[in-house]
Amino acid sequence: MIKVGIVGGTGYTGVELLRLLAQHPDVTIQAITSRTEAGMPVAEMFPSLRGRIDLKFTTPAEAKLSECDVVFFATPHGVAMAQAKELLAAGVKILDLAADFRLKDVKEFAKWYGMEHGCPEILAEAVYGLAEINREAIKKARVVGLAGCYPTSVQLGLAPLLSPKSTGGKQLIDGTHIISDSKSGTSGAGRKAEIGTLLSESSDNFKAYAVKGHRHLPEIVQGLKAIAGHEHIGLTFVPHLTPMIRGIHSTLYVRLTEAGMDVDFQKLYEDFYQGEPFVDVMPAGSHPETRSVRGSNGLRIAIHRPGGGDTLVILVVEDNLVKGASGQGVQCMNLMFGLPETTGLTQIAVSP
Ligand SMILES: NC(=O)C1=CN([C@@H]2O[C@H](COP(=O)(O)OP(=O)(O)OC[C@H]3O[C@@H](n4cnc5c(N)ncnc54)[C@H](OP(=O)(O)O)[C@@H]3O)[C@@H](O)[C@H]2O)C=CC1
Numbered sequence: 001m002i003k004v005g006i007v008g009g010t011g012y013t014g015v016e017l018l019r020l021l022a023q024h025p026d027v028t029i030q031a032i033t034s035r036t037e038a039g040m041p042v043a044e045m046f047p048s049l050r051g052r053i054d055l056k057f058t059t060p061a062e063a064k065l066s067e068c069d070v071v072f073f074a075t076p077h078g079v080a081m082a083q084a085k086e087l088l089a090a091g092v093k094i095l096d097l098a099a100d101f102r103l104k105d106v107k108e109f110a111k112w113y114g115m116e117h118g119c120p121e122i123l124a125e126a127v128y129g130l131a132e133i134n135r136e137a138i139k140k141a142r143v144v145g146l147a148g149c150y151p152t153s154v155q156l157g158l159a160p161l162l163s164p165k166s167t168g169g170k171q172l173i174d175g176t177h178i179i180s181d182s183k184s185g186t187s188g189a190g191r192k193a194e195i196g197t198l199l200s201e202s203s204d205n206f207k208a209y210a211v212k213g214h215r216h217l218p219e220i221v222q223g224l225k226a227i228a229g230h231e232h233i234g235l236t237f238v239p240h241l242t243p244m245i246r247g248i249h250s251t252l253y254v255r256l257t258e259a260g261m262d263v264d265f266q267k268l269y270e271d272f273y274q275g276e277p278f279v280d281v282m283p284a285g286s287h288p289e290t291r292s293v294r295g296s297n298g299l300r301i302a303i304h305r306p307g308g309g310d311t312l313v314i315l316v317v318e319d320n321l322v323k324g325a326s327g328q329g330v331q332c333m334n335l336m337f338g339l340p341e342t343t344g345l346t347q348i349a350v351s352p
């Protein structure tokens with residue numbers, strides 16, 4: 001059995017990890033931390049886990065994380081990098097849901113996250129946690145910086161158009177003018193109290209935010225450049241807050257080049273994602289709904305070419321807390337421990 005520790009067990013991604021790992025056949029949860037709720041039984045705070053998780057929250061200091069095989073950090077940015085060195089020295093693998101190990105350039109990290117990177121040497125060996133793109137590297141990794149919620153939807157929505165594996169090296173789209181119009185439910189902002197996610201502020205309301213620049217922009221651009229194998233990527237990324245709890249819907253707009261005009265994009269996507277257990281390329285003309293992935297690790301994609309013109313519209317839906325966070329974490333953990341990738345992740349979406 002894999003001994004798992006979770007730092008940040010009271011947050012939305014933390015409790016989602018507990019929900020998934022409680023059903024995982026190869027995992028024992030060893031420790032769950034909370035600074036504010038230490039001593040409280042987990043099932044008292046989350047009755048959905050009654051009879052499933054028989055542990056109390058402990059402080060991070062008391063958690064004996066070095067005795068685990070793997071530790072998930074479901075914490076704000078900056079927490080994992082402060083403990084990574086000690087855990088690695090004790091032979092513990094690390095999966096960080098925050099951004100400490102995502103951006104490879106420490107200057108970019110400091111610019112977007114407002115703090116200096118605490119362990120650039122560990123960042124250098126860390127692998128970006130997007131299994132469909134980085135599967136082989138994740139299998140060998142000691143530290144995985146899990147992809148962000150919006151970045152997962154945008155990168156998987158665009159990968160078939162940019163990867164030389166499917167394009168044969170041809171430029172099928174103008175990669176310098178990509179638009180991502182992305183919408184998230186309020187759980188994306190976490191469980192902490194904030195005015196913007198109050199019921200009376202966020203329900204019956206809809207707004208864009210961070211249009212000037214969101215911290216996921218450099219992460220997505222870094223990922224798209226790696227997928228494409230060149231630097232010529234330009235992205236306009238506009239996130240929106242929608243009046244729902246879970247879910248991300250990204251609508252991606254790309255302009256086709258001459259070389260792209262005669263391509264069968266439905267087939268290109270189906271071929272690229274053939275055999276991928278969590279990516280569903282829907283039939284041509286579909287309109288995927290966030291509800292169709294709610295609570296599951298699935299991501300659904302539909303490709304449209306309105307009026308047969310030179311603009312391709314790609315629709316992508318995922319559950320931000322599952323494929324966008326904790327499910328992605330379990331998927332990467334499975335790879336790191338040589339388990340079938342779908343272990344513990346076969347939940348069907350809750351609908352309605
Ligand atoms: N929500 C989402 O959709 C997604 C979130 N993420 C990322 O995952 C991480 C967690 O997000 P989310 O669950 O939403 O956040 P929450 O705000 O809901 O939870 C944060 C958790 O971290 C703990 N915590 C806070 N500060 C510290 C600290 N200094 N040391 C140890 N524990 C701490 C909190 O518990 P306590 O204060 O009791 O210790 C709490 O359990 C974030 O980095 C977020 O960016 C990634 C993808 C999607």
Ligand SMILES: CC(=O)N[C@@H](CCC(=O)OP(=O)(O)O)C(=O)O
Nearest residue numbers: 097098148149184185186188189
């Ligand atoms: C709706 C909302 O506020 N979403 C968050 C993004 C989700 C998140 O937690 O970001 P990471 O994936 O980088 O960890 C935001 O825009 O800041």
